[in-house]
Amino acid sequence: MTGPVEVPVSWYDGQTALRHEGLLCWSGGSRLVLRHREAEGIELQADELLFRDARPGERVYALRGSPAFRLMLAGEAPREIEALLPRSSRYGRWIDRFGLPRAAIAFAAVSAALVAVGMTAPNWLGPMVPASWERRMGDVMVGDLGNRICHTAAGDAALAGLAARLDPGGEPIRAGVANLPIVNAAALPGGRVLVFNGLVQDAKSPDELAAVLAHEIGHVRERHVMTAMLRQFGLSILTVGAGSGLDRNVLGIAALGYSRQAESEADGFARDRLARARISPAGAAQFFERLRKKAGGEADWAGWLQSHPSSVDRATAFRGAVRKEAGYTPAMSAREFAAVRSMCRDDKDVEDFDLF
Numbered sequence: 001m002t003g004p005v006e007v008p009v010s011w012y013d014g015q016t017a018l019r020h021e022g023l024l025c026w027s028g029g030s031r032l033v034l035r036h037r038e039a040e041g042i043e044l045q046a047d048e049l050l051f052r053d054a055r056p057g058e059r060v061y062a063l064r065g066s067p068a069f070r071l072m073l074a075g076e077a078p079r080e081i082e083a084l085l086p087r088s089s090r091y092g093r094w095i096d097r098f099g100l101p102r103a104a105i106a107f108a109a110v111s112a113a114l115v116a117v118g119m120t121a122p123n124w125l126g127p128m129v130p131a132s133w134e135r136r137m138g139d140v141m142v143g144d145l146g147n148r149i150c151h152t153a154a155g156d157a158a159l160a161g162l163a164a165r166l167d168p169g170g171e172p173i174r175a176g177v178a179n180l181p182i183v184n185a186a187a188l189p190g191g192r193v194l195v196f197n198g199l200v201q202d203a204k205s206p207d208e209l210a211a212v213l214a215h216e217i218g219h220v221r222e223r224h225v226m227t228a229m230l231r232q233f234g235l236s237i238l239t240v241g242a243g244s245g246l247d248r249n250v251l252g253i254a255a256l257g258y259s260r261q262a263e264s265e266a267d268g269f270a271r272d273r274l275a276r277a278r279i280s281p282a283g284a285a286q287f288f289e290r291l292r293k294k295a296g297g298e299a300d301w302a303g304w305l306q307s308h309p310s311s312v313d314r315a316t317a318f319r320g321a322v323r324k325e326a327g328y329t330p331a332m333s334a335r336e337f338a339a340v341r342s343m344c345r346d347d348k349d350v351e352d353f354d355l356f
Contacts, residue, residue: 207283
């Protein structure tokens with residue numbers, strides 16, 4: 001090596017909505033430095049970078065411990081830097097090595113044998129699915145949806161900040177807004193949560209949005225998603241390939257019939273996380289009370305009503321969790337909430353879901 005190696009990059013620092021332009025530099029070892037004009041460099045450890053997404057002509061990386069940080073690299077980097085960057089994989093190392101059809105057949109065969117043990121198999125099989133497989137499955141599902149997830153710098157940062165506030169431990173929850181005009185939300189495999197734009201627009205306050213997000217995060221953390229998928233879709237959900245109607249699968253996941261116990265656990269998780277984050281559960285109570293009033297006449301609420309139990313008891317439970325002495329703070333600032341609500345409007349490249 002004769003000197004430092006560098007490549008042009010851009011990044012969001014996770015603190016502001018500004019896109020920075022500069023250089024990614026390497027001078028040896030596993031340390032990388034982001035340099036922006038004459039400002040002091042930002043040091044990164046290569047093993048803290050996570051492959052996030054592959055877009056036309058651009059790769060996107062995240063940073064462990066900083067949910068809203070994004071590093072964008074256009075084209076190839078010098079081999080010294082490429083060797084340190086995490087590699088992209090569509091399904092996972094061993095699946096890529098043997099091929100998706102063989103891996104899917106092998107996994108389906110094993111799963112079929114387990115499900116044959118009895119009707120209760122999904123209840124114990126779902127939580128046994130390795131988290132790495134579940135994460136890869138969620139990545140593939142969201143990736144195959146194409147450009148149907150709304151993105152703006154400010155909206156993505158606000159939503160990531162809210163998810164991190166509600167769930168500060170473990171692998172970061174990756175939340176997004178799907179360009180669907182119906183009132184619903186979906187927990188997908190591997191820490192993915194989609195909130196449909198219809199629900200975002202219907203939410204009257206950041207606290208209502210936070211309650212819905214906390215509930216879906218509860219399904220993720222309690223490992224309800226795979227159990228419900230195995231029960232409702234059977235093994236076919238595990239063998240879907242690219243271009244096989246993922247839009248319909250996401251809509252199906254949004255209508256998963258979780259058990260009463262699972263719904264109770266997700267609600268309990270939401271109340272606990274709202275309390276820890278000092279976000280008032282009154283927003284959730286207002287959401288469910290409004291849901292009950294509108295149930296008789298507005299079809300856009302049908303998705304939520306079909307996939308969740310009675311709103312009356314849930315409103316009562318969240319209302320009862322309000323503590324006057326708690327010192328609650330808003331889930332988001334007014335500017336952050338507005339940024340999330342405008343994501344699908346401001347993202348000029350987002351596509352609509354083809355529902356029919």
